[in-house]
Amino acid sequence: MRIFRVPLGVCLATLSFGVAAGEPPSDTRRLSIGSTGVMCTVAPCPWRGIIDLDDTDRDPIRPLWSGETLPVLVATPDHAREIEAAWEDRRCLEIEGAILASGEPPSVRVDRIIGACA
Numbered sequence: 001m002r003i004f005r006v007p008l009g010v011c012l013a014t015l016s017f018g019v020a021a022g023e024p025p026s027d028t029r030r031l032s033i034g035s036t037g038v039m040c041t042v043a044p045c046p047w048r049g050i051i052d053l054d055d056t057d058r059d060p061i062r063p064l065w066s067g068e069t070l071p072v073l074v075a076t077p078d079h080a081r082e083i084e085a086a087w088e089d090r091r092c093l094e095i096e097g098a099i100l101a102s103g104e105p106p107s108v109r110v111d112r113i114i115g116a117c118a
Contacts, residue, residue, distance in 0.1 A: 025098065028096050029052055029096070030052075030053040030054050030096060031052060031097055031098075031099075032117045033071070033086075033092070035092040036049050036051060037117075044066075050071065071107065072108065073110055075097075075109070075110035076110075079110045080110075091116065096110075098111075
């Protein structure tokens with residue numbers, strides 16, 4: 001089982017060069033990561049992915065990204081473990097963070113885990 005998608009040094013370096021303590025970066029969004037709640041009868045289906053919860057105009061069945069591979073996480077070790085466990089269990093977590101790079105899969109910065117998706 002792979003616990004981290006990025007080396008610990010990269011995670012810590014990214015966190016140490018962030019903004020002042022207590023202030024979220026300007027690109028921080030509320031995102032859901034994991035199960036999207038979408039159910040399909042044929043593949044491909046966006047049943048796991050990333051949804052921008054701050055985008056009030058979003059189409060709930062069109063996530064920002066969807067796929068079966070966990071996105072690359074720039075996160076603390078505890079956050080990475082919690083998100084990986086939720087992903088493997090097909091659960092969803094609401095986080096504060098940002099998509100750092102598009103790609104297959106994308107890179108996601110995790111500033112804080114808010115909790116289970118509503």
